[in-house]
Amino acid sequence: MKKLFLFSFLVLAMMSCNNGNERLLTSATGSIYECLVVSDEALKNEVCGTMGADMYGLPQMEAYFTTTHVTPAQFDDLFRATRNIVLVDVNPNKYTMVKATKARDVWSKPQALVRIQAPDNESFLTYWHGNGEKLREWFVQEELARQIRFYRANTNRDARARLNKQGYDLLIPEDYMLIMDTTLKVNDKMVNVLWCCNNKGPMRKDVLVYSYLYTSQDQFSNDSVIAMRNEVMGKLVSAQVEGSHMGTEYRHFPPVTRQVPALRDSIGGFYAMETRGLWKILDGEAMGGPFVSLTRLDQVNGKVVTAETFLYAPGQKKRNALRQMEAILYTLEMPNEHK
Numbered sequence: 001m002k003k004l005f006l007f008s009f010l011v012l013a014m015m016s017c018n019n020g021n022e023r024l025l026t027s028a029t030g031s032i033y034e035c036l037v038v039s040d041e042a043l044k045n046e047v048c049g050t051m052g053a054d055m056y057g058l059p060q061m062e063a064y065f066t067t068t069h070v071t072p073a074q075f076d077d078l079f080r081a082t083r084n085i086v087l088v089d090v091n092p093n094k095y096t097m098v099k100a101t102k103a104r105d106v107w108s109k110p111q112a113l114v115r116i117q118a119p120d121n122e123s124f125l126t127y128w129h130g131n132g133e134k135l136r137e138w139f140v141q142e143e144l145a146r147q148i149r150f151y152r153a154n155t156n157r158d159a160r161a162r163l164n165k166q167g168y169d170l171l172i173p174e175d176y177m178l179i180m181d182t183t184l185k186v187n188d189k190m191v192n193v194l195w196c197c198n199n200k201g202p203m204r205k206d207v208l209v210y211s212y213l214y215t216s217q218d219q220f221s222n223d224s225v226i227a228m229r230n231e232v233m234g235k236l237v238s239a240q241v242e243g244s245h246m247g248t249e250y251r252h253f254p255p256v257t258r259q260v261p262a263l264r265d266s267i268g269g270f271y272a273m274e275t276r277g278l279w280k281i282l283d284g285e286a287m288g289g290p291f292v293s294l295t296r297l298d299q300v301n302g303k304v305v306t307a308e309t310f311l312y313a314p315g316q317k318k319r320n321a322l323r324q325m326e327a328i329l330y331t332l333e334m335p336n337e338h339k
């Protein structure tokens with residue numbers, strides 16, 4: 001009995017040490033795309049204003065992050081477990097220049113933390129005005145990476161197998177149903193299309209991958225990406241009114257294309273063109289919603305590959321759902337990138 005007790009004690013001791021290098025962390029608190037801002041009251045509006053700015057490409061105003069503010073004196077153990085934290089430490093007795101550091105899993109897991117040290121409010125604001133949006137983007141990338149890790153556990157094997165035959169891979173979630181695997185003729189180009197949909201619950205979520213022959217770098221411009229999108233979606237998506245088809249909204253939120261890097265949990269080294277905007281049904285019902293796409297070059301087969309997701313959720317907030325769908329796009333792999 002004594003030997004058994006001693007053995008159990010040793011096992012627990014070894015587990016608590018966790019190889020002597022890792023700490024046991026509590027689970028992070030807060031929902032996705034929530035951020036805690038820790039700063040003096042004088043800096044609250046500047047930091048929360050950047051982190052909580054309106055996100056582009058949504059039909060109604062929703063913030064990049066839902067923010068909560070506390071002062072350094074209020075920042076206790078309860079708040080330290082928050083999943084995303086911007087910690088502003090202004091102290092003229094400790095600092096002579098501004099320093100910003102990024103960290104993960106400091107007090108909880110998963111957690112993203114940006115700590116900014118500054119000697120005074122003026123120097124902090126100068127730094128924040130030049131770097132605040134970049135730091136916000138880092139938090140977005142952290143949230144996307146967390147979602148990707150979740151997707152790796154359960155995917156639609158049939159849909160992925162069909163996409164693998166084309167040379168590509170995408171972590172299509174298990175609850176997305178394969179509804180189309182076909183080839184279209186678009187402006188004398190043959191376009192391979194794989195289309196999956198999650199139509200469960202109050203939201204409809206769609207993910208597509210389509211590829212076509214690469215001819216020039218101009219195909220990655222905003223106009224070219226949208227032109228091909230309109231052609232492909234116009235052939236694929238219609239509504240109840242005869243002749244109706246999907247198009248792109250230009251008047252209120254014109255689509256925007258930008259270059260984005262690979263995520264930390266994706267294949268490193270590549271860059272993709274992200275296009276973000278609103279879709280709508282033309283010549284038919286008043287239907288629409290947000291879309292996001294990533295367009296990449298398949299150098300092995302000489303093709304342009306676009307992975308797109310679009311959402312239909314009338315009357316509902318869409319930020320979190322769209323971001324979760326957007327994470328799927330970042331798992332797109334080219335033929336020479338399969339793990």
